[in-house]
Amino acid sequence: MATSITQWFDKHTPTYLTYLGFPLLYPKGHREVFARSLITKINQTHYHLSFCHLTYKGRVTVCNSLFTSKIWHTLRLTPLPKWSFTPVS
Numbered sequence: 106m107a108t109s110i111t112q113w114f115d116k117h118t119p120t121y122l123t124y125l126g127f128p129l130l131y132p133k134g135h136r137e138v139f140a141r142s143l144i145t146k147i148n149q150t151h152y153h154l155s156f157c158h159l160t161y162k163g164r165v166t167v168c169n170s171l172f173t174s175k176i177w178h179t180l181r182l183t184p185l186p187k188w189s190f191t192p193v194s
Contacts, residue, residue, distance in 0.1 A: 127182050140189035143179060147172055 114122040114129075121128045121135040128139045154167060179185075 127179075130183065133186070136184065136186055139183065140185045143176075143185075144189065147175070 112118075114120075116132040116135075119134070119138070121130055121139055123129070128135070130136050130139060150171060151168075154164070154171075157163075157167075159167065
């Protein structure tokens with residue numbers, strides 16, 4: 106059985122290891138990197154959806170289904186730093 110892990114992950118690695126879609130975070134720096142990437146992904150998705158010609162109800166439905174599901178799914182198992190709970194623009 107072949108695995109696809111091609112590098113060593115520990116507290117000195119600048120990135121984090123993802124297993125089954127969840128990050129395995131060792132030091133505080135990994136949480137920072139993960140929080141920044143999560144916020145960036147949400148902002149990018151919001152930017153791309155802003156070009157869709159949806160009604161207000163459609164935008165609310167899309168945001169509730171895409172954003173909140175991803176955020177709650179992640180927050181169940183991943184502790185994030187306090188600064189990451191600021192409003193996303």
